[in-house]
Amino acid sequence: MNRTSIYAGIFVAIAAVLGAVLSPYDTGLLTQMLIYGIFAMSLDLLLGYTGMPSLGHAAYFGLSGYAAAILTLKLGWGFALAAPAGLLVAVVAAALFHLLALRTAHSYYLMITLAFSQVLWSVAVSWTELTGGDNGLPGVKRPDLGAWLPWSFATTRGFFYFVLIIFVVAAFALYIFVKSPFGYALRGIRDNEMRMRALGYNVWAYKFTVAMVSAFFAGLAGELYMYLNSFISPSSLSVTVSAQVLMMILVGSVGTLFGPVLGAGIFVLLQYVLSTYTDRWLFVIGLIYVGVALYAPEGAFGLIRDRMRTKRSARP
Amino acid sequence: MTFWIINTLNGLSLAMILFLLAAGLTLIFGLMHIINMAHGSFYLLGGYIAITAIRLTGGFIFGAIVAVIAIAVIGAIIQRLFLARLYKQEMRQALLTLGLLFIVADIAFFTWGGDPLLVPQPPLLQGAVHFWGIVYPLYRVFLIGCGLVIAFCLWAFLERTTLGAIVRAGMDDEEMVRGLGINVPLVFTGIFALGAALAALGGVLGGPLLGMFPGADFEVVLLAFVVVTVGGLGSIRGAFLGSLLVGLVDNFGNAWFPQLSLFTIFVPMVIVLALKPTGLMGRV
Numbered sequence: 001m002n003r004t005s006i007y008a009g010i011f012v013a014i015a016a017v018l019g020a021v022l023s024p025y026d027t028g029l030l031t032q033m034l035i036y037g038i039f040a041m042s043l044d045l046l047l048g049y050t051g052m053p054s055l056g057h058a059a060y061f062g063l064s065g066y067a068a069a070i071l072t073l074k075l076g077w078g079f080a081l082a083a084p085a086g087l088l089v090a091v092v093a094a095a096l097f098h099l100l101a102l103r104t105a106h107s108y109y110l111m112i113t114l115a116f117s118q119v120l121w122s123v124a125v126s127w128t129e130l131t132g133g134d135n136g137l138p139g140v141k142r143p144d145l146g147a148w149l150p151w152s153f154a155t156t157r158g159f160f161y162f163v164l165i166i167f168v169v170a171a172f173a174l175y176i177f178v179k180s181p182f183g184y185a186l187r188g189i190r191d192n193e194m195r196m197r198a199l200g201y202n203v204w205a206y207k208f209t210v211a212m213v214s215a216f217f218a219g220l221a222g223e224l225y226m227y228l229n230s231f232i233s234p235s236s237l238s239v240t241v242s243a244q245v246l247m248m249i250l251v252g253s254v255g256t257l258f259g260p261v262l263g264a265g266i267f268v269l270l271q272y273v274l275s276t277y278t279d280r281w282l283f284v285i286g287l288i289y290v291g292v293a294l295y296a297p298e299g300a301f302g303l304i305r306d307r308m309r310t311k312r313s314a315r316p
Numbered sequence: 317m318t319f320w321i322i323n324t325l326n327g328l329s330l331a332m333i334l335f336l337l338a339a340g341l342t343l344i345f346g347l348m349h350i351i352n353m354a355h356g357s358f359y360l361l362g363g364y365i366a367i368t369a370i371r372l373t374g375g376f377i378f379g380a381i382v383a384v385i386a387i388a389v390i391g392a393i394i395q396r397l398f399l400a401r402l403y404k405q406e407m408r409q410a411l412l413t414l415g416l417l418f419i420v421a422d423i424a425f426f427t428w429g430g431d432p433l434l435v436p437q438p439p440l441l442q443g444a445v446h447f448w449g450i451v452y453p454l455y456r457v458f459l460i461g462c463g464l465v466i467a468f469c470l471w472a473f474l475e476r477t478t479l480g481a482i483v484r485a486g487m488d489d490e491e492m493v494r495g496l497g498i499n500v501p502l503v504f505t506g507i508f509a510l511g512a513a514l515a516a517l518g519g520v521l522g523g524p525l526l527g528m529f530p531g532a533d534f535e536v537v538l539l540a541f542v543v544v545t546v547g548g549l550g551s552i553r554g555a556f557l558g559s560l561l562v563g564l565v566d567n568f569g570n571a572w573f574p575q576l577s578l579f580t581i582f583v584p585m586v587i588v589l590a591l592k593p594t595g596l597m598g599r600v
Contacts, residue, residue, distance in 0.1 A: 103593035108595075111545050285415075286415040293408045
């Protein structure tokens with residue numbers, strides 16, 4: 001047992017206990033935290049590990065949610081078909097988009113990802129017959145996996161444990177991914193792309209692959225979010241969502257897998273606390289963005305980690 | 317034929333508004349490597365301030381001057397107080413300016429409300445021009461003329477003045493410019509203020525056509541992003557070409573495929589980036 005798996009075990013145990021004792025509303029918040037946690041980890045794969053600054057990550061989040069909802073509502077597909085199909089749509093979209101987007105880097109990549117997500121947003125708003133326009137698509141029932149999981153997802157608590165299982169599996173998979181030689185190659189590309197190229201790495205293929213992996217997990221989070229609310233609307237594709245997830249990473253600390261999860265938790269909590277006290281949510285969130293940009297150089301996870309390191313090294 | 321002429325002129329007038337935004341964006345990016353998400357806020361605030369100033373005094377020109385100066389000052393303050401501290405950290409700058417975008421949007425909503433407001437047209441420019449049997453609003457003709465004049469002035473400033481030479485040199489090799497004893501931080505602030513002022517002017521001049529409403533800031537800055545991506549970051553000529561392309565495509569796109577609105581903008585962007593990733597006139 002290494003340190004990481006001990007921490008992970010403690011985290012899961014706490015989450016599981018909280019899910020059992022909290023009120024349904026708070027359990028809903030906890031579910032949101034886990035979903036945003038998956039979403040934030042998926043973006044950190046791009047931004048933190050590979051150095052690709054995406055400002056349109058909501059594209060995959062919303063796209064797979066929409067795809068699953070449309071397939072369920074319009075074509076009557078069951079969960080076992082619609083959910084994987086939704087993920088496939090996100091991955092294929094990422095692949096097609098990156099055939100183009102990978103011709104750019106840095107600031108260009110940031111702008112082209114923003115444009116991509118915004119195009120999808122405008123399609124979701126204006127293609128009313130398919131997407132319901134601004135009203136979105138309500139009424140997608142949560143799945144019933146009676147054959148595999150012996151509890152109902154109809155209650156918030158039941159769905160929470162489903163999300164917790166998915167979260168653990170996703171986090172574990174991502175952990176393996178970033179610790180693999182592939183993951184180290186990504187960090188190499190982030191730090192010195194030219195050098196990786198000179199060493200014979202096919203940088204394009206690495207970036208292309210990581211974009212699809214990232215889209216897969218972002219899509220996973222998007223679908224869970226859609227099932228949590230039984231609803232999806234264009235706002236799930238909006239730049240606000242892309243910026244929120246970026247925020248979570250910066251708060252949590254870039255280039256770590258579990259910092260963004262912490263960031264997601266802080267963010268959901270903050271949103272909840274603030275929205276009960278003020279209706280000028282936009283103003284406050286703007287202030288927070290400014291504050292984080294100016295004053296959080298390492299993010300919360302970074303701060304904690306640094307403090308632990310100093311303590312550890314202070315010991316004789 | 318009438319369809320073509322009118323839509324071309326409409327596209328050109330939109331292009332001029334976009335150019336005013338894109339020119340500032342591209343200068344700011346070229347010199348300071350900042351992707352200014354709050355650029356649309358300058359546009360929105362410029363329009364709103366002009367509306368209030370015109371309501372109070374009645375003069376369009378007065379309103380325009382007040383708005384442009386106010387936004388230039390706000391821009392300079394933002395650059396000095398915030399952005400100068402995040403030098404060359406693109407994600408943080410994006411986050412900071414996005415935060416500013418939200419703050420300004422909230423302030424604007426609580427000050428000017430949620431209904432669309434038009435900047436009043438100057439009385440002299442109301443009415444229409446007649447040519448070849450076409451009746452076309454005079455104000456749009458004026459707007460196209462204004463855009464061309466400002467584009468020429470910017471070009472002359474950058475290519476024909478010493479200050480312009482400093483800015484161009486700063487884009488290529490900033491450290492060398494510092495080494496020559498030029499106060500680069502001051503140039504940064506000045507260019508940022510100029511960019512903000514141009515965006516505000518875009519809001520004032522575009523206000524009578526497009527109107528000011530919550531969300532206009534982001535809508536317009538997104539188009540401006542497409543413009544600079546197509547034209548090439550850091551190039552005024554690119555911003556001009558990109559504006560023409562995007563303005564025209566958007567107009568004809570809306571005329572032919574109204575459902576696809578933003579989607580049609582994406583097409584020229586895809587084509588340009590596929591052929592030349594740094595944009596038409598990209599520097600790097």
